[in-house]
Amino acid sequence: MKVGLCPVTNGISRAQFIRGNFNGSKQVIRPPWAVAEPDFVEACSRCGDCVGICPEKILETGRGGFPQVNFSKGECTFCGDCAGKCTSGALNKRNFDAPWPLLKAIIEPSCLALKQVVCHTCGESCPAGAIRFRISVGAVARPEVDPAACTGCGACYGPCPVSAVTIGEILAEAAA
Ligand code: SF4
Ligand code: SF4
Ligand code: SF4
Incomplete structure (x- = not known):
């Protein structure tokens, strides 16, 4: 390596x-399996479905209404519920081997x-x-x-x- x-x-x-600095003023961390940021903000409908379904409650609605991760609330278990719920293509498990x-x-x-x-x-x-x-x-x-x-x-x-x-x-x- x-x-x-x-x-x-x-x-x-x-x-x-x-x-x-996912919690501060710098760039945020999108949910797992998010496509590249420009494509993400284009595709995401800001429906909040991923935020609502996360069992760990680590997703929150951030600036502009887009979802982001807050690790101070917990860890991601990679359950895939957020990506499975996303219908816009903003989170897409088929695109990536790793979240x-x-x-x-x-x-x-x-x-x-x-x-x-x-x-x-x-x-x-x-x-x-x-x-x-x-x-x-x-x-x-x-x-x-x-x-x-x-x-x-x-x-x-x-x-x-x-x-x-x-x-x-x-x-x-x-x-x-
Ligand atoms: S993979 Fe599961 S635990 Fe991780 S952010 Fe998505 S819904 Fe939450
Ligand atoms: S948990 Fe302990 S060893 Fe790990 S970064 Fe924090 S202070 Fe260092
Ligand atoms: S895999 Fe281990 S080192 Fe990496 S973020 Fe998770 S707990 Fe931290």
Whole structure:
């Protein structure tokens, strides 16, 4: 796997992120299996069907009435209910093998383990086993995200006690 220079311990360079901060003023994360953003806003009828059907309640109506993900409410289980309900073509499982091929977790510098405080919470929360802890002599084990294994489910986001996990899209070559 190709990974860039890493400012933290993640395997994903910050420069390889093209969007993140799903909860703030930057670009948002669309529901899984969403087509490319320009096509998405063209196709989505803003019916809210995906928001209403999500059993995890992680979808919400965002700016302009379009649906977006809020991982502070929980994780995506990839049940497929949202895409199954979508009749507009904005969410389309037939187009993609993976629901969020470029959505990955990144560990921010505020991570406790990077500050020499023992914490394995994100790794214990990850259903994909995508966060491993690198052990080095005389230092606290540091989390590393494997971009190939990370599904972007967001399960590691909420449990982090210091909000050091960001979920965002990476450049395609970083995910390959
Ligand atoms: S796949 Fe399921 S859990 Fe994930 S956003 Fe869609 S409805 Fe919610
Ligand atoms: S849960 Fe948060 S503080 Fe703990 S190791 Fe993971 S990123 Fe660091
Ligand atoms: S986003 Fe999901 S798969 Fe990726 S590291 Fe976090 S918990 Fe694991």
